[in-house]
Amino acid sequence: MRFVQTSDWQWGMTRRWLGPEDQARYTQARNDAVVRAGEVAAEHDCAFIVVAGDVFDSNQLRPQTVRRAMEALRRVPVPVYLLPGNHDALDAASVYDSPTFAEAGLEHVHVLRDSTPVEAAPGVELVGVPLHSNTPHEDVVAPVLDALEPAPPGVRRVLVAHGQLRVLDPGNRVSALDETRLRRALDEGVVHWVALGDRHSRWADPESGRIHYSGAVEVTDFREELPGDVLVVDLGEDGQDPSMTPVHVGSWSFLQVREELTGLEDVRRLRARWEQLVDKERTVIRHALSGTLTLTEDAELQDLLEWAQDTFAAVTAWERHTDVAVVPEDAELADIGVGGYVGRAAEDLRALATDGASERSAVAADALRLLHRYARGGERA
Ligand SMILES: [Mn+2]
Incomplete structure (x- = not known):
């Protein structure tokens, strides 16, 4: 029976x-x-x-x-x-x-x-x-x-x-x-x-x-x-x-992703893994990403997250365990600044972004991301 x-x-x-x-x-x-x-x-x-x-x-x-x-x-x-x-x-x-x-x-x-x-x-x-x-x-x-x-x-x-x-x-x-x-x-x-x-x-x-x-x-x-x-x-x-x-009998999956990112390789490996997932529209991802990235590497990560947001049912950051520090390289700063006032602002932001794990560092890193994005956008246009 x-x-x-x-x-x-x-x-x-x-x-x-x-x-x-x-x-x-x-x-x-x-x-x-x-x-x-x-x-x-x-x-x-x-x-x-x-x-x-x-x-x-x-x-x-x-x-x-x-x-x-x-x-x-x-x-x-x-x-x-x-x-x-x-x-x-x-x-x-x-x-x-x-x-x-x-x-x-x-x-x-x-x-x-x-x-x-x-x-x-x-x-x-x-x-x-x-x-x-x-x-x-x-x-x-x-x-x-x-x-x-x-x-x-x-x-x-x-x-x-x-x-x-x-x-x-x-x-x-x-x-x-x-x-x-x-x-x-x-x-x-x-x-x-x-x-x-x-x-x-x-x-x-x-x-x-x-x-x-x-x-x-x-x-x-x-x-x-x-x-x-x-x-x-x-x-x-x-x-x-x-x-x-x-x-x-279920058809959805909830995935928790904890990953340390230390460079472009890591970001691309993460992308490859997410691309391979089947049933993306029925998959929810919660990510806890940590590590240190340059501005260029971080831009690639942001692209990945944007793609994932649209592709999966949901993508959400596990705030408590999220800690990606952005440390710009000199060449990247030069790209942003093209000298002058903006260049000095970028230098100041870098100093703030790398002065430790304070709240100011996170805000400065966000500002640097934005500057970098605008600079890249400018290049494309
Ligand atoms: Mn119950």
Whole structure:
């Protein structure tokens, strides 16, 4: 018996570095990823799809966002079980109780509103742990497991929950889920598989092999590992161990680039690497560039960044880790100045630009860049 495990669809999510057109394509991409998840379910003969929370990015979404999401769900050919997570908690304002959600009338879509075991397929039960608030004050899974009897013979049970495991939560939040309790429930046959959401990176518990985060259906941040996958889970027959296979359904990538630039070679190598990337219009780059460049080298870098801005979905500087110092060579200064007043100004700027890492240096370097650009423009004209 197989099913598709996924989570963190985050419908309605916006990203500040995307312009309006690119944001619209990013929004459409998560609808497409969900349709693709439905195709994966059909291709792998899966009985249903389970979404382990954060189906929606918020309970306050424009009706248009919800309606289009419903149309994507309508195209999924198997039953779908949605778990309310922290972003779409089952509170008084829940999107799952909104008229827009209800009007879609999707009979194959079910919301796991409590922890009563639900028969999702013959011999398969889902036990959901929905969140009723976006900031739970305890491990909400442990008490559910305490109250569960071992599954009846012949029944395979899947726990569906949303939150960080303690082992993955450096902040030690009170809401973190106790992995030892989950492993015990697996050992005792209370549940046979644990499908988790909240973490947008894919992750598998190395100890039990049966506690899994699928990761977000479409990438949402630069730090994520293996986002954009769904898991095809095979629960196996009695006595067999369950297993899973990841299948990629996302179409965007977020790339973080940290690079030290010390000359033209480095800038050109960076350009070559970016030119080789496929799906540029669905790639977001965050760069942290450092190093020292001459005015001419820096001009080539600025050309590259300008090209990249137009070519990729977004290109954004990671300010905290960006530090490119511009140190003009004598010949470059001569080019700018053509002597006289402008030449003396350029000399002064160079002195400022190279006098250390002060804020004045950065401003002086910017001014030098501008002067150099005007001078080059003058040459061309
Ligand atoms: Mn999430």
